[in-house]
Amino acid sequence: MHTSIATVSLSGSLTEKLSAAARAGFGGVEIFENDLLACPLAPEEIRARCADLGLTIDLYQPMRDIEAVPAEEFARNLRRARHKFDLMTRLGADTVLVCSSVSPQAVDDDALAAEQLRELADAAQESGVRVAYEALAWGRHVNTYEHAWRIVEDAGHPALGTCLDSFHILSRGSDPKGIEDIPGEKIFFLQLADAPLLAMDVLQWSRHYRCFPGQGGFDLQSLLTHVLRTGYAGPLSLEVFNDVFRQAEAGPTAVDARRSLLLLQEAVGATRLPPPVVPTGIAFAELLTADAEPVTAVLAALGFTRAARHRGKPVDLWQRGEARILVNTGPAARRDGTRLAAVGLESAAPAAAARRAEALLAPVLPRRRAPGDAPLEAVAAPDGTELFFCARGRPGPPHWRADFEDLAAAPAPDPTRIDHLALTQPWHHFDEAALFHRSVLGLDAQDSVDLADPYGLLRSRAVSNADGSVRIALGVGAAPTDDTAPAQHIALATDDVVAAARAFRAAGGRLLPVPANYYDDLAARYEFAEGELETYRDLGILYDRDAGGAFRHCYTQTVGRLFFELVQRDPGHRGYGAANAPVRLAAQHQQR
Ligand SMILES: O=C(O)c1ccc(O)c(O)c1
């Protein structure tokens, strides 16, 4: 299926947009007039550039306020249009988009609209181009796809068809089933965009908040299914007006865009991808640090022991129970402070997991392994975190463990394991990260939550597998700055957070202190056993509860960009302590 993207969806100059679209694997583009006007290249040169990049120009857009206007106004519009048809001939673009009029001059007269569009189509046909008429959701008289189609049908001109845009259809709550009443060959173009479900003016919503399919709340799968049932065989094109994408780098945005389209194609059965292999556990978390001492001191206080050392690399395995943390002081560590750089995901079929990731455009990483090392399939997540797919090692140790030489006797049985990892996303890749983890890894995403930070707002969205053995909290500062960006953390699950916190403190660890006001509020909200709250207050343990039970948690000091959390989760609890996050974030700011 031919896929396309509107240049308005990407940042940069026209040539940068074209390169990004081609590199991401799109077959064509919709050229936005403003991008062309600002481009130093002649239309013939743009055409040649597209041809070199393997891109077709599938649409030129938009023409506005053409139809249902007084005769002398229409004569001027037609003159303007003929200019554009000539331009399109030079560009090699054969379809032009005409938006339904928003002009105060436009009259509510379908017969006039049809007649003038017919005349426009005549002129287009003379230049060898066709006209696709699109209902804007805020069009003055024509603002539904059914209405635009009625006018096109009445006009009855072979060079006039309709353009369907999922945003305009779904934002107004129109039923997309009626699309099946339109003959496929009269749908000249299909634009796809998702959007978060917001209660706001539809024009502002459209111009600022559109997003790629799968990243919002619209049912694009059903809409596309209706469109394909008509026999539509034209491009699937993304037209996404979005304030974040306007600022983000075009290359990654184009990849995100194409991944979303591949997933939509998969969902409607238009393409087959290797199926997801849902990870069954966290094999390890890997820290990169130039100076291991501060972080290993915290690990030691948390009861981890240095259990093994990699045979060929400066990587130590620290372990407690089923929680395994690799501390890597290799050359890659020099650039930043201590950070969580890689995650080992236990997989029933590592090669198949990597094949799906690759099919969904995740960069496949070189294995960086010495001869004899266990093969590890690895890909990069959008935030650069390396994801290793590790064969399950039950019974017996996991395969990757064979690359490590034991330094200590096997650790004593202990219920400690990794409850969740919290990864910081670059501010402009948050929606991409959620879609990536859902689609590439087959994890389920919870709703995103906004958390108040004293100096900003933090957005967080958790993804997890069905039994909760893999949980990742994706977080981002809402503003394009690093100042309020959350640090990363590793949350360790324990049976008894009070005992774990006490042991940590007795071993010299520092816990994050929590204000007394928080505990006064807790006392008002919940009933506790005698002395329980005092214990929590003493240790800085936070408390939350949902229908599935309680969640008790506390935090260590921060090392570099990293801190640890101790978590006691009742089996049915699905949360991550979101209600406590503002208090925790404020306390962390206080500590700095
Ligand atoms: O917001 C607009 O003006 C606009 C322009 C062209 C489109 O295809 C569209 O969906 C919206």
Ligand SMILES: [Mg+2]
């Ligand atoms: Mg559109």
